[in-house]
Amino acid sequence: MVSDANAAEIERRRLEEAAADSAEIDRTPVRTYWQLVRQRFLKHRLAVIAVIVLIVLATYAIVVPTVTGDAWRETQLFRDDAPPELFNEDGDLTFAVLGYNEQGQNLFARLGKATQTSLTIGLAAVVLIVMIGVFIGSIAGYVGGWIDNLLMRFVDVMLSLPGLFIILMITAFFGQGNVWVVIIAIGLTGWTTAARLVRAEFLSLREVDYVQAARALGASPQRIILRHMLPPALAPIVVAATLGIADSVVVESALSFLGFGIGRDGASLGTMLQNAREYFFSGPLKVLYPGVVLILIVLSASFLGDGLRDALDPRQRVEK
Amino acid sequence: MTVTERHVGPLLEIKGLKTHFFTQDGVVKAVDDVTFQISHGQTLGVVGESGCGKSVTSLSVMRLIDRPGRIVAGEVLLNGEDLLAKRDADMRDVRGDQVSMIFQEPMTSLNPVFTCGDQIAEAVQQHTAVSRREAWDRAIEMMRVVGIADAKRRAGEHPHQLSGGMRQRVMIAMALSTDPDLLIADEPTTALDVTIQAQILEVMRDLRTKNRMAIMLITHDLGVVAEMADEVVVMYAGKVVERADVRTVFGTPHHPYTKGLLLSIPRLDERVERLEVIKGTVPSPLNLPTGCLFKRRCPYRMRVCDTAPPYQEVGPGHFSRCWLTPAGEEPAVGADATGDEAEAAAEQLTVETR
Amino acid sequence: MASYILRRTLQAIPILFGVAIISFAIVQLAPGSPIDRFRSPNVRPETLENLIRLYGLDRPVYEQFVNWFSTFVQFWRTDAWGYSLVDGRSVRDTVVDRMPATLLLGGTALIITIILAVPIGILAAVRQYSWADKAITTFATIGYAIPSFLLGLYIAYIGTVVFRGAFPGFGMVSLPGVEGRGTPLDVAWHMVLPVTSLAIQQIAGWSRYVRAKMLEVLNQDYVRTAKAKGLSAAKVTYKHALRNALIPVITLFGLTLPGLLAGAVITESIFSWPGLGFLGLQAVTQRDYPLVLAFVMVGGFGVVLGNLLADVLYGVADPRIKY
Numbered sequence: 002m003v004s005d006a007n008a009a010e011i012e013r014r015r016l017e018e019a020a021a022d023s024a025e026i027d028r029t030p031v032r033t034y035w036q037l038v039r040q041r042f043l044k045h046r047l048a049v050i051a052v053i054v055l056i057v058l059a060t061y062a063i064v065v066p067t068v069t070g071d072a073w074r075e076t077q078l079f080r081d082d083a084p085p086e087l088f089n090e091d092g093d094l095t096f097a098v099l100g101y102n103e104q105g106q107n108l109f110a111r112l113g114k115a116t117q118t119s120l121t122i123g124l125a126a127v128v129l130i131v132m133i134g135v136f137i138g139s140i141a142g143y144v145g146g147w148i149d150n151l152l153m154r155f156v157d158v159m160l161s162l163p164g165l166f167i168i169l170m171i172t173a174f175f176g177q178g179n180v181w182v183v184i185i186a187i188g189l190t191g192w193t194t195a196a197r198l199v200r201a202e203f204l205s206l207r208e209v210d211y212v213q214a215a216r217a218l219g220a221s222p223q224r225i226i227l228r229h230m231l232p233p234a235l236a237p238i239v240v241a242a243t244l245g246i247a248d249s250v251v252v253e254s255a256l257s258f259l260g261f262g263i264g265r266d267g268a269s270l271g272t273m274l275q276n277a278r279e280y281f282f283s284g285p286l287k288v289l290y291p292g293v294v295l296i297l298i299v300l301s302a303s304f305l306g307d308g309l310r311d312a313l314d315p316r317q318r319v320e321k
Numbered sequence: 322m323t324v325t326e327r328h329v330g331p332l333l334e335i336k337g338l339k340t341h342f343f344t345q346d347g348v349v350k351a352v353d354d355v356t357f358q359i360s361h362g363q364t365l366g367v368v369g370e371s372g373c374g375k376s377v378t379s380l381s382v383m384r385l386i387d388r389p390g391r392i393v394a395g396e397v398l399l400n401g402e403d404l405l406a407k408r409d410a411d412m413r414d415v416r417g418d419q420v421s422m423i424f425q426e427p428m429t430s431l432n433p434v435f436t437c438g439d440q441i442a443e444a445v446q447q448h449t450a451v452s453r454r455e456a457w458d459r460a461i462e463m464m465r466v467v468g469i470a471d472a473k474r475r476a477g478e479h480p481h482q483l484s485g486g487m488r489q490r491v492m493i494a495m496a497l498s499t500d501p502d503l504l505i506a507d508e509p510t511t512a513l514d515v516t517i518q519a520q521i522l523e524v525m526r527d528l529r530t531k532n533r534m535a536i537m538l539i540t541h542d543l544g545v546v547a548e549m550a551d552e553v554v555v556m557y558a559g560k561v562v563e564r565a566d567v568r569t570v571f572g573t574p575h576h577p578y579t580k581g582l583l584l585s586i587p588r589l590d591e592r593v594e595r596l597e598v599i600k601g602t603v604p605s606p607l608n609l610p611t612g613c614l615f616k617r618r619c620p621y622r623m624r625v626c627d628t629a630p631p632y633q634e635v636g637p638g639h640f641s642r643c644w645l646t647p648a649g650e651e652p653a654v655g656a657d658a659t660g661d662e663a664e665a666a667a668e669q670l671t672v673e674t675r
Numbered sequence: 676m677a678s679y680i681l682r683r684t685l686q687a688i689p690i691l692f693g694v695a696i697i698s699f700a701i702v703q704l705a706p707g708s709p710i711d712r713f714r715s716p717n718v719r720p721e722t723l724e725n726l727i728r729l730y731g732l733d734r735p736v737y738e739q740f741v742n743w744f745s746t747f748v749q750f751w752r753t754d755a756w757g758y759s760l761v762d763g764r765s766v767r768d769t770v771v772d773r774m775p776a777t778l779l780l781g782g783t784a785l786i787i788t789i790i791l792a793v794p795i796g797i798l799a800a801v802r803q804y805s806w807a808d809k810a811i812t813t814f815a816t817i818g819y820a821i822p823s824f825l826l827g828l829y830i831a832y833i834g835t836v837v838f839r840g841a842f843p844g845f846g847m848v849s850l851p852g853v854e855g856r857g858t859p860l861d862v863a864w865h866m867v868l869p870v871t872s873l874a875i876q877q878i879a880g881w882s883r884y885v886r887a888k889m890l891e892v893l894n895q896d897y898v899r900t901a902k903a904k905g906l907s908a909a910k911v912t913y914k915h916a917l918r919n920a921l922i923p924v925i926t927l928f929g930l931t932l933p934g935l936l937a938g939a940v941i942t943e944s945i946f947s948w949p950g951l952g953f954l955g956l957q958a959v960t961q962r963d964y965p966l967v968l969a970f971v972m973v974g975g976f977g978v979v980l981g982n983l984l985a986d987v988l989y990g991v992a993d994p995r996i997k998y
Contacts (some may be wrong), residue, residue, distance in 0.1 A: 016600075016620060158693030163974035165940060166955060167701070170967060173959045174705035251822040258824055259944060259956065278828060278945075281836050288832055292825050299820045385902055388804075417905030424903075429896040433995055434918050444904045479994045495904070 041312040048308020051301035058298060062120050065113030073114040073268050077105035099290060103280055112290055114268040120298070122184055122269070123250035127242050129188025130249070134195025135238065141196070142203025149200070159193050168252060169261050178264030183256060187249050195241050202234040236313035240306050247302035254295055270295050330401065331358035332502055332535050333382070338395035340374075340381045349606040351377040351390070353559040359503065364529065364536040366550030366567070368543065368582070370603055374559040375539045379505045382537075383422055384412050400502070418448040421496035425508040427488035431480040437464070438476030441495045448499045463494035467524050486517035490524065497528055504529075505537045510545060522549060543586060547571060555579050558604060558614040561632075565639035575641040575649070577619045613644070621645060623656040628663035631670035640672065680987060687979045694975035695747070699740050702964050708732065709760055709964050747972065757965030761958075766969045770951065776847055777943070777950035781935030783866065784873035792878045793924065796885025800893060800920075801912055811882060818879025827872040827945040834868045842868050845947035869946040873939055877931070885924055892920040922992045929985030933977030 042048060066073065085100040099108035141152040171186035172179075206212060212229050220229075250270075256262035257271025258278075265272060270291045277288035340352040352374045359365045367375045381392050384404060397404040399419060404412060424430045431440060441460035445451060451459070457476070464472035467490040480488055489509060496504055506525070510518035522545065529536055538549055546553055546567065553570040555563040555578065563576040574580050581599040601618035604610060610617055612627040619626070625644050634640055635647035644652045652658075654666035710726045727733050731742060749755045756766040799811040818826075834842040843849065843865050849856045892898065893916055901915045940952035947953065951970070958966035990996045 012620070154689065155693070157690050158697065161690055161694050161975045161978040162697065163940075163971060163978075166959075166971065166974065167698075169940075169956070169959050170698075170701055170971075174701070174707075174962070247820075255822065255824045255941060258828075259941070260960075274825070274828060278831075281832060288828065292829065295825060296821055299822060300817070303816075303820050383903060385899065413905045413907060415905070416903060422903045424896060424900065426896055430900045432897040432901065432915050432919070434922075434993070435915075443906070447905055481995045492900070495900075 038312045042308050045304075045308035045311065047304040048312075051304035051308065054297055054301045055305065058116060058294065058301075059120065061113055062117040065110060066117050069107065069110040069113065073106060073111040074266070075106065077101070100286075102276065102287060108287070108290065111268050111273065112294065115270050115273050115291060116294055118180075118263065118267065118269040119250050119253055119271070119295075122180060122187075122253045122263075123246050123298075125184045126187035126191065126249040126253070127245045129184065130191045130195055130245055131238060131242050133188065133192040134241075135199050137192065138196035138199025139203055142200035143207070145204070152196075153200075156193050156196060159190070162190070164190050165252065165255065168256065169259070172256060172261045177261065178267065180263055180267075183253060183262050187252055191245060191249065191252075195238060195245070198237040198241055199234060202237060206233065236310075239313065240310045243302055243306040243309055247299045247306075250295070250298050250302075332361045332363075332400065333359040333537070334396070334398040335378070335382065336396045336398070338378065338381055338397065339393045340377050340386055340390060341393050342390040344389055347607045350559050350609075351606070352381060355395075355556070355559070355561050357554050357561060357564060359535050359537060361502070362529070362533045362535055364538060364549055364551050366546035366553045367537060367539045367556060368541065368546055368553060369556035370541060372558075372603055372606070373556040375556050376507055378556070379422065379507055379537060379539055382505065383416055383420060414448070417444055417496075417501075418499045419501055420503045420505065421499065421501040422505040422507065423489070423492045423496050423509050426512050427485050427492055428512070430492060431488055433480055436477050436479055437483065437491045441476075441491065441498050444495050445498050459498060460494070463498045464491065466528070467491075467494045467497075468520070469494070485513055486520060489513060489517075489521055493521070493524060493528070497532070497534075500532060501534065503535045503537065505539070507539045508541070509538075511540070511542070518545075525549070543571075543582065555582075558606070558609065560614065560642065561640075562615065562642045563640065565636070569636065569639050573636075575635045575639065575645070575647070576615075576643050577621050577645075578615050581618075613642075623651065625652060625654065625656055625658045625663050627659060629667060631667040632672060633670050634672045676987075676990065679990070680983070683983050683986065687983060690979055691972070691975055692744075695744050695972060696740070698968055698971040698975075699743065702968060703736060703739075705962075707962070709962070712760060712962070743968070747969075756969045759958075759966050760963045761961050761966075766965045769954070769966065770969055770973060773949065773951045773954045776948060777939075777952060778935055779862075780866065780869055780873065780943070780948060780950060781939065784870050784877060785931060785935065787870065787874045788877040788881055789928070791874075792881035793885055793921075795878070796882040797889055797912075797917065797920075799882065799886040800889030803890065808886075811886070815879045815883045815886075818875055819883060821876075823872070823876055823939070824941040824945065826876060827869070827942045830868055830872045830875075831945055834871075847949050865948075869939075869942050869948055872942055872945075881924075881927065884927060885920070888920040888923050889916065892916045895919070922989065925992050926985040926989045929988045930981050932984060933974075933979075933981030935977070 085098050087098070097107045097109055099112065102108055102111070137152055137156075141149040167190055168186045171189070172182055175186075176182040206229075215224070215229055253262055253269060254271035254274065257264075257267075257269045258275045259271075260275065262271055263269050265275075273291040274288065274295075277291065280287060335358070336356050338352055338355045339350070342349040342351055355374070355378055357365070367378065369375050377386070377390070380386050382397050382404065384392070386392055392405060395405065399415065404415060407415070431437070435443075438457055438460045441463055442453070442456035445456040445459050446453070449456075461472050461476050464476055469475050469487055469490050475483065475487070480491070483491065493509075504525075509525070510521050513521065525536065526549065528534065536549070538545070540546060550567045552566050553564070554561055555570070555576065557578050563570065563574065563579045565575075570579060571583065574583060578599070581597075584597040585599060587593075587596055599618055604614065604617065613619070613630045616622050616626040623644065630642050630644045632640060632642045633647070646652060652666065652670075654663060658666065708727075709730060709732065710723060713723065713726060731739055734742075743757075746752070746755055746757075750767065753765045753767060756770070758764065759766055759769060795811055799808040802808050847865050848861050849865075893912075895916075898911060898916055901911045906915075939950075940956055942948070943950045943953040944956055951973070955967070955970035957963075958970060
């Protein structure tokens with residue numbers, strides 16, 4: 002080889018070159034957890050479409066009833082089963098693009114009101130579900146011991162009850178036609194999944210390495226809970242809540258369909274379907290509109306839930 | 322039982338094998354132009370870090386590559402016959418009969434719902450015309466051969482009732498029950514404790530002598546290689562970077578990567594402040610450097626390394642994919658050579674029959 | 676194994692007890708009294724008081740519960756579950772009467788599901804990413820997402836309106852006077868729509884599950900080992916992979932079984948199928964409390980039984996489980 006001094010020089014130069022290469026490659030941008038979550042979510046075409054659909058439906062549910070006011074329940078007997086129109090004879094804008102039902106009610110307006118009712122009840126019920134579920138689940142998971150045992154037996158009992166039937170009982174006995182009764186009934190029976198999820202998360206999080214590490218580093222309990230335990234615990238809750246919305250809306254619709262929910266006078270997707278059923282032969286299309294809206298809500302919430310699940314915790318993916 | 326005539330020449334010849342994976346993010350060249358041979362009864366150690374392509378090479382030999390991977394080029398000659406050209410049905414006859422394979426994770430490599438004996442007997446019955454009774458007896462016999470105590474009882478048990486070491490022995494028994502010419506062992510001891518590891522290697526050594534069986538031993542553990550291998554192939558990022566008999570590889574390695582690997586083994590007889598490492602990390606297969614794949618981490622790096630290095634014969638039966646001369650000096654064409662000049666030099670130095 | 680079953684059965688008892696308490700509580704908390712139906716200007720107050728004493732409504736709540744529950748568990752007695760407030764018949768007899776119709780519906784749907792969903796799921800998994808897989812997955816996702824009552828409604832719609840007169844829209848047998856009334860063929864004809872409705876839902880769910888489990892198994896190491904032994908693709912799929920994938924499917928079967936008991940309330944309602952579910956619905960509407968309580972208990976029993984069955988079947992199928 003060349004002389005020692007030169008060799009060392011050449012050596013150093015080559016090492017520098019090599020280091021420069023490595024540094025270049027390592028200069029990948031660092032992203033925060035939430036940025037990664039958003040990035041992963043946006044990759045899900047279906048989930049993104051689902052969000053758009055839900056926004057459209059929510060807008061429909063908010064705008065139309067506000068704009069049309071009482072049109073959804075205004076019966077105009079001379080307008081029974083009238084065809085779609087934008088303006089009536091007087092020149093007023095009715096925007097009855099879906100026509101009228103047998104009682105002369107503006108179907109478009111009615112559908113808007115129905116969507117509003119169903120979505121509101123669904124959301125309210127989910128809020129209740131999450132509240133109860135997180136409460137019970139966190140206690141069970143955090144405290145453990147016999148309290149955990151007792152609570153889980155309770156969950157077992159709740160799961161053994163025929164869910165829909167119990168809700169039927171509650172709404173029938175305690176106040177037919179009362180929106181709040183419906184919400185409470187759905188909430189009281191639907192929290193079990195959320196509770197289990199929270200409990201599972203808290204149980205495993207107590208022992209997880211990075212929590213132990215944080216404790217070893219002297220982090221305060223608040224910091225540990227807020228920064229280390231809550232984000233992973235929230236993920237399954239958010240997913241369960243999203244899917245729960247679909248579920249609650251369906252339950253409410255089923256209730257109203259069977260005549261138990263908000264009563265025949267109210268407008269929900271369920272009552273519209275019940276109405277449509279009675280007039281199968283005369284108004285065949287009436288069965289389509291509320292059904293399509295309902296399916297859209299359920300599918301969107303499902304895809305949204307899937308997208309959120311993958312975005313928040315890609316480890317959970319079972320299949321590609 | 323295998324009835325292949327002992328073919329003149331190497332048992333297994335891999336020539337220019339290329340196995341690529343076509344993923345959403347790009348093409349991963351897991352195995353890129355790999356060539357080596359194994360002779361009858363020889364043990365070849367294939368060494369390299371995770372992701373260097375050694376497992377994919379072995380799976381390619383067995384033709385067990387699934388989507389999105391595909392063998393795109395090359396030949397795999399077993400006793401002179403190209404396995405890559407065979408029909409599926411014929412390949413299945415070869416698999417498990419002339420060439421057997423054992424895998425890394427004994428805990429999950431056996432089917433949990435069938436007994437150990439059944440699984441071994443199944444291999445026997447697949448390739449030989451024997452009755453169920455005979456296959457079962459053979460299974461028990463093989464289990465004894467690999468050193469499982471109380472083999473008869475164990476044969477009727479399910480995998481979860483056996484320890485990790487015993488399961489790996491069952492795997493070996495299953496692989497050897499058809500008396501293969503070649504055993505491919507992919508990291509057979511990595512998942513086991515050191516003491517069990519020693520036992521398993523003992524079993525393998527025993528059997529290869531008895532059956533005149535060749536072994537392709539894939540591992541990242543240089544200790545295992547030193548114990549078991551006759552010849553060694555070192556792989557990096559999908560290519561063979563060095564090949565020689567085991568003594569040469571450990572005594573006088575040529576390629577900087579091999580040297581780095583050997584230097585990084587901690588020694589009990591030296592006091593050091595810091596352990597030696599190879600700087601940097603394995604390049605992402607989607608972002609490979611031009612020229613020599615090791616250049617970013619190589620302490621001997623030169624300008625000429627931006628051109629793909631030659632695969633030289635640096636000693637008798639000793640090959641290395643590097644620009645450095647056999648003596649370890651700058652190449653004749655010069656340390657700063659580039660472009661056509663460098664390419665021509667590489668072409669000239671590269672050995673044809675590798 | 677026997678001791679395991681015994682242990683689990685003992686564990687099930689407190690659960691049933693819990694179910695009893697909750698349903699009893701709901702009924703008790705409901706505003707109004709069971710005897711309200713008998714109130715009318717013609718009825719004298721003394722008669723009402725007699726009724727209250729007769730039904731034990733004047734006793735403290737826990738005593739009422741104990742009385743009810745202790746009688747309830749003696750299911751062999753005709754009066755065990757009380758008498759209907761609507762028609763006075765023994766609740767137990769009424770339930771037993773209506774059960775076959777529900778079992779017929781649910782059982783047929785389940786059989787069809789198993790026959791169709793398992794092969795479909797396997798096909799989708801084995802040919803992953805093919806157009807067959809995509810079609811199956813799409814169908815399964817949509818079928819799973821459509822609410823059951825909506826599906827029932829649309830099937831009823833298609834069957835009765837779109838194909839006018841093709842299928843009957845309600846009941847289990849044709850109306851009196853129609854020829855062939857009550858024959859098995861007549862019943863079968865009436866079964867087509869509701870069973871289709873139930874089956875589509877279940878097939879969607881099951882095939883998704885089978886596909887997922889099969890995919891999981893196909894990625895396992897032991898499948899790779901089987902291939903390395905030179906076994907044919909068929910043997911690898913149907914002998915090595917399927918056997919493992921079916922284990923959780925068997926438990927799914929055990930869990931679905933109890934659903935047959937409580938009846939598909941919604942489907943039976945849409946098609947006016949005279950089964951247990953429809954009965955329960957009417958009972959709630961009519962505030963027929965004894966019948967309502969019996970329905971909930973039967974449902975709860977079904978769930979508990981189903982869980983037990985699922986666990987036992989799992990233990991039988993998977994050699995790794997020891998009892």
